[in-house]
Amino acid sequence: MNRTRLLAGTAVAALALGLTACSGDAEGGSGGEDDGDVTLGFYTDKAAWEPSFEAMNEASSADGTTLDFTGYADATAYDSFIKQSFRTRQVPDLFTWHTGAQLGELVEQGLVAETTDLWTQAEADGLVPDGLKDNYTYDGKQYCVPLNVAYWAMYYNKKVFEEHGIEVPETFEDLMAAAEKLKAEGVTPFHQMNIIFEFVWFQALLAGRAPEVYQGLQTGEASYLDPEVVEVMNQWRQMIQDGYFIDPGVSTDPQTLLSTGEVAMAYFGTFFTGQLTDIDAVSGEDYGIFPVPSMDPGAGGQMILETGPLCVGAGAENEERALEYSAWWMTDDAQTAWTAERGDVSFNPDVTVEDPELQKLVDAVSADEFTIQQRYLEANPLPVYTLSTEIFGDFVTNAPEPTEGLERLQAEAETYWSEQG
Amino acid sequence: MSTLTARRAPVDTTPGARRRPRHTYLWSARGFALPALGVVALLLYLPFVWTGYLSFTEFNGLGDPEWVGLAKYQEMFADAGFLNSLRNTLYWVVGTLVLPVGLGLLIAVLTYGIAGSFWYRLPFLLPYAISGVAVGVIWTFILQTGGALDEALALVGIVDPPRWLLDSPLNTVVMIGAATWQGAGVNALLFTIGLQSIPKEPLEAARLDGASGWTMFRTMTWPMLTPLTTVVVGLSIVGSLKQFDVIWAMTKGGPGVSSETLALTMYKETFVSNDYGLGAAIAIFLTVITVAASVLYLRRQLSGAKEL
Numbered sequence: 001m002n003r004t005r006l007l008a009g010t011a012v013a014a015l016a017l018g019l020t021a022c023s024g025d026a027e028g029g030s031g032g033e034d035d036g037d038v039t040l041g042f043y044t045d046k047a048a049w050e051p052s053f054e055a056m057n058e059a060s061s062a063d064g065t066t067l068d069f070t071g072y073a074d075a076t077a078y079d080s081f082i083k084q085s086f087r088t089r090q091v092p093d094l095f096t097w098h099t100g101a102q103l104g105e106l107v108e109q110g111l112v113a114e115t116t117d118l119w120t121q122a123e124a125d126g127l128v129p130d131g132l133k134d135n136y137t138y139d140g141k142q143y144c145v146p147l148n149v150a151y152w153a154m155y156y157n158k159k160v161f162e163e164h165g166i167e168v169p170e171t172f173e174d175l176m177a178a179a180e181k182l183k184a185e186g187v188t189p190f191h192q193m194n195i196i197f198e199f200v201w202f203q204a205l206l207a208g209r210a211p212e213v214y215q216g217l218q219t220g221e222a223s224y225l226d227p228e229v230v231e232v233m234n235q236w237r238q239m240i241q242d243g244y245f246i247d248p249g250v251s252t253d254p255q256t257l258l259s260t261g262e263v264a265m266a267y268f269g270t271f272f273t274g275q276l277t278d279i280d281a282v283s284g285e286d287y288g289i290f291p292v293p294s295m296d297p298g299a300g301g302q303m304i305l306e307t308g309p310l311c312v313g314a315g316a317e318n319e320e321r322a323l324e325y326s327a328w329w330m331t332d333d334a335q336t337a338w339t340a341e342r343g344d345v346s347f348n349p350d351v352t353v354e355d356p357e358l359q360k361l362v363d364a365v366s367a368d369e370f371t372i373q374q375r376y377l378e379a380n381p382l383p384v385y386t387l388s389t390e391i392f393g394d395f396v397t398n399a400p401e402p403t404e405g406l407e408r409l410q411a412e413a414e415t416y417w418s419e420q421g
Numbered sequence: 422m423s424t425l426t427a428r429r430a431p432v433d434t435t436p437g438a439r440r441r442p443r444h445t446y447l448w449s450a451r452g453f454a455l456p457a458l459g460v461v462a463l464l465l466y467l468p469f470v471w472t473g474y475l476s477f478t479e480f481n482g483l484g485d486p487e488w489v490g491l492a493k494y495q496e497m498f499a500d501a502g503f504l505n506s507l508r509n510t511l512y513w514v515v516g517t518l519v520l521p522v523g524l525g526l527l528i529a530v531l532t533y534g535i536a537g538s539f540w541y542r543l544p545f546l547l548p549y550a551i552s553g554v555a556v557g558v559i560w561t562f563i564l565q566t567g568g569a570l571d572e573a574l575a576l577v578g579i580v581d582p583p584r585w586l587l588d589s590p591l592n593t594v595v596m597i598g599a600a601t602w603q604g605a606g607v608n609a610l611l612f613t614i615g616l617q618s619i620p621k622e623p624l625e626a627a628r629l630d631g632a633s634g635w636t637m638f639r640t641m642t643w644p645m646l647t648p649l650t651t652v653v654v655g656l657s658i659v660g661s662l663k664q665f666d667v668i669w670a671m672t673k674g675g676p677g678v679s680s681e682t683l684a685l686t687m688y689k690e691t692f693v694s695n696d697y698g699l700g701a702a703i704a705i706f707l708t709v710i711t712v713a714a715s716v717l718y719l720r721r722q723l724s725g726a727k728e729l
Contacts, residue, residue, distance in 0.1 A: 111483065250566045
């Protein structure tokens with residue numbers, strides 16, 4: 001008797017579990033009709049941006065399209081998930097990715113929808129600045145649309161600057177002098193990290209010292225052992241040894257470190273504004289932004305640009321609608337809503353940013369005061385970038401003699417370029 | 422007498438009859454075991470075979486794997502980073518054998534037989550209930566530059582402490598410490614069970630002969646703990662070889678690759694560098710040494726037991 005009841009109970013439980021597993025998530029949108037309301041399945045590794053995307057839904061729902069947001073907090077897990085989803089029938093409608101070699105990989109396999117027409121229209125309507133298209137062009141065709149852009153600049157704590165009588169540096173010499181003064185008065189001048197963004201000071205220094213070498217590394221025409229690169233590494237090493245940087249073992253959030261004045265300056269992309277706003281730091285009062293002066297003044301102003309794509313999976317259930325959404329994303333309406341939400345700059349030249357510090361930066365860029373450079377991460381071959389995370393991570397932590405690290409990077413680059421033929 | 426025989430079930434004692442029930446029993450036994458076996462085969466053996474196949478291919482997660490034979494294994498053995506990971510893994514194996522096992526034994530022996538021994542063991546056991554990532558996060562908070570430990574040291578006047586998580590091999594040592602904090606308790610529990618199962622008579626006899634303290638432990642208690650020691654050491658070897666959560670949560674194998682172990686290299690090569698072939702080769706290698714270590718150790722222990 002008891003055994004029968006136990007078996008029956010187990011069978012019912014197993015059946016119930018099975019049914020819940022089967023029903024699962026109805027991802028990939030409902031309906032699929034062009035006229036009705038459509039929910040697009042949207043995936044991203046920027047899980048923290050969910051509120052912004054939900055706010056965008058309010059703007060886009062006028063057209064009847066909304067996003068069903070799935071955010072991953074771990075970038076590696078997200079990348080694997082997207083790659084594996086292409087081997088299933090549930091190709092994502094919309095997803096964020098990375099420009100550069102990684103987008104190239106997807107394009108090569110024909111996994112993302114072509115957007116050449118969307119770009120042509122956007123350029124005709126003046127929705128995108130000149131040159132942005134190059135980041136999305138492979139073999140003369142465009143794929144995906146820009147989700148966002150970020151410029152990399154120096155954020156600084158205004159109160160610390162005032163207290164120690166420091167003016168916003170306009171030349172690299174001024175910047176070093178400011179660092180020296182801050183150090184002498186017991187304030188850590190700069191922030192840097194030995195993970196995720198370990199390469200950013202390399203990029204800032206090299207682009208400012210020798211932009212043609214910075215670009216040459218991206219195509220294999222320059223070498224990591226070139227004298228300019230060695231000079232930059234030695235300069236960086238000297239700065240670390242002089243104690244200009246915070247100890248990379250401190251894992252407190254950079255926005256907290258900056259707003260409390262534990263570091264005076266932090267080199268970040270303009271997405272950092274959103275992070276500062278989240279902890280109630282006020283732009284223009286608590287912090288300001290200035291472009292990093294070039295290490296060699298003769299090189300002219302260099303502005304590092306980072307852009308991330310919004311992609312439509314080729315063969316996705318709602319591909320048509322997703323492409324329409326992509327086109328809408330670049331319009332003035334969408335981008336105005338987006339900048340207001342994120343507090344970051346927009347690639348759309350017609351959209352003004354509320355934040356005065358950011359707008360100042362955007363105006364300077366639009367006034368052609370700067371040469372735009374791609375961020376190191378996206379611009380360089382993937383195996384070289386992956387090795388650089390190890391080399392620069394160790395460099396930020398231990399400031400070793402740079403030669404060995406540079407030799408290893410060059411060896412990796414040479415292997416990569418020889419395979420390209 | 423007659424009532425007893427009446428209650429006994431009738432048994433058919435002809436030769437053929439005895440074979441039939443056993444035959445049916447075997448088939449129904451197999452039938453019951455098959456679904457479970459199916460699940461294990463699908464979720465464990467099939468992926469293992471697939472990983473083995475991938476270790477002979479060039480694959481980046483998109484498109485199809487391309488057969489390259491032993492190239493990935495050659496690449497693995499030639500890589501300096503691989504030797505570094507191997508060395509760190511060895512530190513972990515040795516460290517986990519010395520610290521959590523040794524500490525567990527110490528706790529078990531010290532708290533055995535005294536009043537309230539459960540309450541003495543409990544604080545050591547509680548960390549086992551939390552996940553490896555949580556352990557990593559807690560200890561990062563303590564060990565980061567300017568973290569809880571550095572602040573405590575500053576209070577006693579040590580203002581220039583070592584960089585716990587940044588300098589190698591110190592970072593591996595402190596992470597083994599964090600893993601010890603988590604693992605010592607459960608080892609203590611297993612050893613306590615072992616101590617409880619030791620028969621009292623031989624110990625009494627030894628005490629009458631004059632043995633006590635260290636001599637008692639070395640000559641009587643320790644040899645009789647062998648069954649549990651085998652379990653604890655076996656589990657520690659396997660656990661240390663596949664340790665991932667704590668290391669990933671604390672340093673991600675960094676800075677650079679200084680604290681990377683084989684498990685982390687396998688993960689990084691597969692999911693960060695997108696070289697599934699190399700990651701698979703490392704996975705197969707790790708499986709081989711784990712199985713080899715376990716088999717060698719267990720065979721030695723269990724054949725030794727037969728001699729007793």
